[in-house]
Amino acid sequence: MPADSAARATAREMIALLTGPAGFTEHRPPARTLPADGPLGWAGYDAARERAALRTGEEESVVYGAGVVGDRACVLLSFEFGFLGGSLGQLTGDRLEAAYALALARRLPLVSLVATGGSRMQEGMVALTQLQRVAAASTRLREAGLPQLAVVRDPTTGGGWATVGAGSDVVLALPGAQVGFAGSRVRPADAEPYAYSAEGQWAAGQVDAVVPAHELAATAAHWLRALGPHEAPAAAPLPRALSAARLPETGREAVEQARSPGRPRAEAYLADYFAVRLPLNGDRCGGRDPGLLCGFGLREDGRPVAYAAQCGTPARPAGYRTAARTIRLADRLGVPVLTLVDTPGAANDAEAERAGAGAAIADVFAAIAAARVPVTTLVIGEGGSGGALALAAPDNTHVTADSYFSVIAPESAAAILKRPPSETGATADQLRLRPQDLLELGIARSVVG
Structure with a gap:
């Protein structure tokens, strides 16, 4: 199943796809210095990060900041899959947590553009615990009545799917994207690939819509208008009757x-x-x-x-x-x-x-x-x-x-x-x-x- 052309776009290309000329202002969390070769001292990890930075032009696997989609201000976070497979490490966790905090401080919806292979092996359990940070940050947004909209790209697997992706209020997917908790290298050999696709997840009720790239900006703008947040709503107007039936006698x-x-x-x-x-x-x-x-x-x-x-x-x-x-x-x-x-x-x-x-x-x-x-x-x-x-x-x-x-x-x-x-x-x-x-x-x- 061929992936949509935007499924493997860079983090900034995905942001630009949604914001267009409205623009985007990048934010960065306070700088943190990791130990040599990371918390586990994994030989070659620093060199791998340097190569990823040269290849992508990014410092980490997530870019975030404030932008406008349609006519709605929001906070956007976007995964750069080219940076170590969009994996989540300690510094990624800093950026994710900061993105949620920015949405909370400004009372804005959070739009997540997800493409990740999961937690970063070179940081071991330290990487895995970033999922707890994301879950806590997401809960704070939910308690504040702020919406979370995710767009899952190719691939979206592991802990990134189980937190930022599936943990959002509304989940959109790009056609043909690989979506599932188990990545292609760890699932059973005889597993049906359709079950791990955007379309398969939609059929199973895990994804709300599969949206082509050319419709994504308009669809996201509609969702942001609908989700708000809103204050003190009036009751929904009654629909009009669509038939001319008379009242029954019996x-x-x-x-x-x-x-x-x-x-x-x-x-x-x-x-x-x-x-x-x-x-x-x-x-x-x-x-x-x-x-x-x-x-x-x-x-x-x-x-x-x-x-x-x-x-x-x-x-x-x-x-x-x-x-x-x-x-x-x-x-x-x-x-x-x-x-x-x-x-x-x-x-x-x-x-x-x-x-x-x-x-x-x-x-x-x-x-x-x-x-x-x-x-x-x-x-x-x-x-x-x-x-x-x-x-x-x-x-x-x-x-x-x-x-x-x-x-x-x-x-x-x-x-x-x-x-x-x-x-x-x-x-x-x-x-x-x-x-x-x-x-x-x-x-x-x-x-x-």
């Missing part, structure tokens, strides 16, 4: 309208609502659910809103975990949340149970309950039991005319009550699941459209 009619194949689905609502959509992909546990769309978006006026939208299918554990991840990130960054409810219920097959369906649903309930930013919900189709309620905002749920919300599907309710199928309609009426019933019961605040 419970059976409500269910039929919500299940209609021609009813507008989440994709249509999101396309109508956002000028720009920026998907978050996967639960970071190896799972994806195409039936639950999550991410951030920009409205026509540039206002950011995070979203979690069900697509009418039984929602799977990976989808719920991705939704919880999205809601918590939005809450930390001060971005309002919109959820679209449309599922017959949570997936209830054996695979879903093994994947932790109950815990995943509980996690979404907890994320919404704990959110300090406003959460707005629109039920656009089926509202099936707890699998739908998990995404619903207490006291701020609205419904469309072609939707329903029920403790259980009427067919299942009739079966549990040992009623014949002919009584399903009457059971649906008893459940009071129509939009107007939900309004009267205080479950919904309004019927949209």
Whole structure:
């Protein structure tokens, strides 16, 4: 798989790709002198560093400083793979820690352009402990409500992937890049290469998007506008209803309208609502659910809103975990949340149970309950039991005319009550699941459209 032309660019070329004429101001940490041949006294290490410096023009494997991407100020750090494979040593740790500190001091987002083979062998455990420094610095940014965006290049492996890369809030990857904890020389001989590629990591839900180099600057600028940080957000505006359905007269009619194949689905609502959509992909546990769309978006006026939208299918554990991840990130960054409810219920097959369906649903309930930013919900189709309620905002749920919300599907309710199928309609009426019933019961605040 050929790597994108920018995947092996130099550290400064990558920075210039994002900042363009807006420019970049380099920073350096206070100088530190290592012992001869480093902390381990590794014979030839000083000579190797000197050759790397002559070859690349850099003093270390990371360059960092302040710049502007699009119209957003940020701190950028970029790895120079030509300097000892972009490896992390003690002086690299100084620069990484200083980059995070600069972002914290200026309250700016951090953009990391990663290309690294991992920790530097010539510094042994001293090099490996730099990962702890990075983790601590990253945690300080997270606690301050500042976003971290990573672009992983070819290659991004080892501790650099496990901290600066995968530890960021949003992870973009260049096409064809080698991405994974295990580098090519240490993974099993029979390992499938696709699993260690940008595309394979996207398929496994570990990377949010694979972005060609020519789209990278615009994509990063959109993400920086969406992630902020922001202060005191207002609630997300309600989407407009996209169908002209009338209020149903019976419970059976409500269910039929919500299940209609021609009813507008989440994709249509999101396309109508956002000028720009920026998907978050996967639960970071190896799972994806195409039936639950999550991410951030920009409205026509540039206002950011995070979203979690069900697509009418039984929602799977990976989808719920991705939704919880999205809601918590939005809450930390001060971005309002919109959820679209449309599922017959949570997936209830054996695979879903093994994947932790109950815990995943509980996690979404907890994320919404704990959110300090406003959460707005629109039920656009089926509202099936707890699998739908998990995404619903207490006291701020609205419904469309072609939707329903029920403790259980009427067919299942009739079966549990040992009623014949002919009584399903009457059971649906008893459940009071129509939009107007939900309004009267205080479950919904309004019927949209």
